[in-house]
Amino acid sequence: MMKYNFDEIIDRRGSGSVKWDFGEKLKAMGFTERFDDDTLPLFTADMDIAVPPPIVNAMHRTADQRIYGYTMAPPAYYSAVIDWFERRHNWSIRQEEIVFCPGTVHAVATAIRAFTEPGEGVIIQRPVYYPFTAEIEGNGRVVANNQMILNDEGYYSPDLEDFEKTAQKPENRLFILCNPHNPSGRIFSNTNLKELSRICAKHNVLIVADEIHGDLIRKDSEFVPLAKVADSTGHILTCTAINKTFNTAGLAATNVVISDPVLRKTFLRTLGNAMPSPFTYNAVIAAYNECEDWLEELKIYLDGTIDWVLEFLSKEMPKVKAFRPEGTYILWMDFRGYNLAAEEIRKRIYVDANVILESGTMFDPDSGSGFERVCLASPRPMIKEAFERIAAQFTE
Template sequence: MQYDFTSINDRRAIGSRKWSIVPDEVDPLNDKMYPLTIADMDFAPVPEIKTALQSFVGHNILGYTAPTPSYLQAVCDFFEKQHQVTLDPEWIVTTPGVVAALAAAVRAFTREGDKILIFTPVYPPFYRVIREQGREVVKCPLVIAQDGMYHMDFANLESLLSRENIKLLFVCNPHNPAGRVWTATDLSRLAKLAQENNCMVISDEIHADLTYPDIAHTMYFKALTDFTEAAMVCTSAAKAFNIPGLQTSNIFIPRSDLREKFQNELAASGIQPANILGLYATEVAYTQALPWREEVLQVIKTNYNLVRDFFANLDNRFEVMPVQASFLAWVNCAKFGVKREQLEAVFRAVCFFVADGADFGSEGDYYFRINFGLPTAELKACLDNFAEKISPYLHSIE
């Protein structure tokens, strides 16, 4: 490969949220006890982005800034090439991250007490930005079909939309935590139901650019009859190019009235546009770093296969849901037949640092989410270490 996908560093000294979970007495690099929780990747920075930022900082004032015409065009060109959808630069509103955009959208497009629908289990901030702002969460649980993957329950969705007066609907596309890529048919049915029930749809597509090569990702806009429908799509280079700390997202809102409401809410809340370094890094990512993205896709697909096969061989009571995008696997432990608190305690005891499925909703109580975005050799060593340490516990509950 052209790029470095083998180096790994202990990131605790720089305040990494993911690495801070590792206790001080653990030496993660030597002990092969890596944090596999928060969704960023432990690969060396993209060289094109790193070099460009070093040069930029060396020659420019780091002041308040706004997206340049070249930036906006680069973003639209990227989506036209990679997702086959033509977007207007005027539709873009930049924000310091997708979660900030979701929270602002809740305030802009709903009132306290309004109902917002989510497909569960799902990324924990979906719950927080709704509940903590005085709105009501309406859950439409995903169902597991014979293919072992999540599917939308359209009968339930239609029933909820028709009787609950839902104002807003969040969809995670691809889905987090399961890496499920919704099909064009799924999204078209969703868009039709939303339109019929006067419900706005917000699609979080932050993981879209890590869809596996053999899977087709459909941007939500492609499911619309036209751009007069109430819709907003949240995008970012954060996941695909491993720059989430730069807190930069591009929010597409085609309808000018909705875009104005959203922008007014950002201003009223004091939420600033994306920062100067994040904007520049995003433009570089979309124009110069596509070869890196192609290689990292190969690595994470290899890593997914490693995770899937590892748990199948370790104990078939672990069930890894098929993954179609990104570097997160959703693993079911229900077949062990023990309380989730017992499993959680065992994982803590053996220093297996993964995300607790309960944080994604009650539907995730017997799951954990594992981040496999790290060098393949290090991932294998970490999993092998886990297998050795957990073996006595597994035998004790046979």
């Protein structure tokens, strides 16, 4: 029997939640055509699951101090981060290598501005988390796409030959690695990681490794940080966070690990004065020091939800292809077997079923049509209702 109740449904309306409280804005943006009191939003990658009690308690203790002035992360903050990665990933990092940043997208944008010039290229691997594209183009840089290879079973892998051709172009100076891969949930093999790192080092391409889903892996999978497996780390910046692991995205707590002091200085100069709030640093300390048992139960729960969804799809919607994600709580679904236009697929899900997902073209404008991303980090009763609604719109 589980200690924690992940089936508890918490009403998030009125909390400022991006996915629950801004339906009119989502409609105005063209994200969905329908949003009402019956809508089930399963798009933004945060959980509809309560954070671990020790984090809640830490927030209460911080609030009770009644003064929320300027703060800096204390030694206990760095010890919690260092101990976590040593204990969970056998990865040794030093305090001076850790740079606090208010969010992972913020960290990626900072790296783009710090290490590239307008008009230069940034390599990404589509389909991939679409804010990468937004930050590249929004900062006047150019997307250099190294398309992931999709096999018949729904597994993605990097195209290493094309990657080297892309990396050797002198205008491409930065590579954003997403591992575990979002949206496919694929964990890059050690062999692929070593080769990607080798190619980048050879061609003087820096790597920003987004590894914030690295704690959320399946029981039969293993995640290894790039900086641990790479032959050298001087060209690697690793983004880590409690945000996905413990459902604290609103606290904006990302730690960027930069071993090279020159790169670190350049990154800090571009970042500016970034300090964690007292709520943020206390949440990090509580998460890494007191919430390991909660995470282990959460992983079991997520595995069960993913297994249920995949079995449901195989029985009720066999034309949908979905690869069991090795990491993350995200599922990438291929609806192309229905031979329907993307607009019709979208209408049946978003309007008729009243479930909001994320269209594949957001992650891959050229090859994403017919795919949908769903976030499965909600109480299982909510997930079951959503998929039953969707299946009802695809009966033949």
